Amino acid sequence: MSKNYNDDYYQILGVEHTADLSTIEAQFQVLMKQLESEPNKNFGRIQKLKEAYLVLGDELNRCEYDFLLKNPPQKRADERVIPAKIKPSSSQHSTRQSMRRSNNTGVILTMIFITAFIVLARLSPTPDTRSHNDPITPAGVSQGSLNPVNLPPTGKIASFSNADSLAPLKISGAPGVNYYIKLVDNNTGQTMVTIFLRAGETVQTKIPLGTYKMRTAQGDTWYGKEAYFGPETQFTETTESIEFYRTDFQIMGQVITLQSRQDGNLHTEAIRSDEF
Template identity: 35%
Template sequence: MMKPEDNYYEILGIATNASQEEITRVFKQALRELPEDMKEAAGRRNQLEKAYYVLGDEMRRFEYDRIMFDKKSPETKIEVKPSPSEAARDRSTFRHHQPLSQRDTYYDRFASASSARNQGSDKRPSVWVLVGLFLLVFVLGKVWLPGGVPRPGLENLPAVNTDSYMPQPDIPPLELPPGGEVHYYTGEEPLAPFSIDTAAGINYFIKLVDRATGAQVVTLFVRGGEWVETKVPLGNYELRYASGQDWYGEEYLFGTGTVCAKADREFRFYQDDTSIMGHTLSLIEQADGNLRTRRITPTEF
């Protein structure tokens, strides 16, 4: 493994001997103090999450320290020496093993156990007897089952799609981002209005992806039960969203409880001669709703 270029301790602003509790506390405090500039905040957040991913786990932190600072695990040798009284007792008591006398309290019990063990050992079958039994069972099996033992039809087992679920994150849940936190990944000016309404209890991380290029253009976090209004650049987009409760960052989303989906129809934000056309999105289940979606995997998200 190559030596890391980034000093994660400097990124979090902590000492190399900081406790795990202090690392978690400083990380959460740093997330609350992100810059106001959106692009700068996104870069800073990415650095913090990367640093905490390593230092927040004791095993990854140990490996990082070993490579970064050439630390070696200490080797401790413990030599236990008996006390003089114990040594004397060992020499006087256990050096010579005296046979049990018939008058000894445990003689009868010891003799009975030895006799039973010797009798049991005489009754054990020899190796040749076991080999003969094995061959007999094998031959009878061939005679009674001419076709042999059928192998299970492995080809009929359904394949497991490891991309269809989100793995369990190795970090504790993060503080939810502010409702309406939006990040832009294009230099185009956000002009078109975009409003989102959500039901209480479920949080949403929304993406707008350019239909022509597949490039991510906007991400937006909406807390459950909130109404958010923002603006997005003009264009034709595919809308995707991840939903859940506990937030683990953009890499792990909502952890194992993540549900990903995308809208079937295109979202077009455009400008005509008189106005700029946007969209209002309601992520609340309704009997007469007109937004059709389908489930996608976290990898497709």
């Protein structure tokens, strides 16, 4: 998606910020028909029009664009990105394993509206109150007993709901970390959707409406759905619920960036493997 903050795509298309997708598409077709009568003369305007439609005609692109309009770069210059976790050397592993159990990772959560954007700000991370002695790796798993298998492709693995998948979801992963993700029903704890996300990649999908907690198993080498990433697997769960719902005119979705930030607005805590 183009990030030219000087272009007002709504003005280019001649639509209101509250216009629905069908209105945007219809207006695009009308303008294109007018301009294509003289393609050479209108080449620049046609390119701008296509660029505007590429953004506003797609739910996720439009939501990101709306966010950029409301939060231009100068307003976000104080963001401090915490580097993604890198697999420690064997001499550092014991010390860091203890430290990262108490590390409460913040991730960026963006509430997507079809025509609006809200940041759920939090002033400070939620502390992890679990004992540091609680096991958070798969029980009974040792490195010597495992055989690596190929990483699954990035994408939705399964949906365990009979409901239609209507709400858009976009998740971007940090480099150097692979994720096996579960969206679990906030009330029952039942797994509703599973997703695999390779390091540094992005998944865009749709899921059933509902309220979820997101659980992640993170690591480097994949050993399958029983052992996950072996004894170094880190398991987390969001401390806040994540909502996907419908209003009279809109379907609310989410854009999530799985990258540690000091100002992240969705917080996680470490959990044990038997809680995953």
